[in-house]
Amino acid sequence: AQSVTQLDSHVSVSEGTPVLLRCNYSSSYSPSLFWYVQHPNKGLQLLLKYTSAATLVKGINGFEAEFKKSETSFHLTKPSAHMSDAAEYFCVVSPGRRRALTFGSGTRLQVQP
């Protein structure tokens, strides 16, 4: 079985400041981990993925995440927030290829001007 816990339901930052969205996972397998973003009234979009290659994963729009097995964490970061980053972010775990994704409960990111 696998699960993810997103430690913050809501994060607010000022434009130009760093973003940190926290995620811890639990998996019986060697997991694949993902971050998805959901803008209002739009479909979920993949930001980045970890699939047992490099532990520091770079994604789109300047986001990156680091897989830390010892801490069972996969936190999402961005050095400088932009207004367009305001959205809902989901940490996701999958036990393997073509299997269903298990989503966290989401973190809503607000970016203040």
Added chain:
Amino acid sequence: EAGVVQSPRYKIIEKKQPVAFWCNPISGHNTLYWYLQNLGQGPELLIRYENEEAVDDSQLPKDRFSAERLKGVDSTLKIQPAELGDSAVYLCASSLGASGSSYNEQFFGPGTRLTVL
């Protein structure tokens, strides 16, 4: 390249009425998923298809929900009869099948927002 297409985008019905949602996956994607997303929560899997076969429907409430993917391409999800608690967003996603892909990247449609009155 067209993404995952879903229709309708919004649906309002009265309780006890039937409703159906349609999904057309990305061309060439053999695996299709239906997810349910309640307000303020992450999506949860309802059913997964490999081509036309439902290989994981353990979370589908079979007393009122049904789904089909007759030709292994587009799919329909039905609720009959709908209940107040079915109000949610229904998401369809697709991914490549037995392509040798080493990870499970799923592409999501915009969803159908269902309101049951």
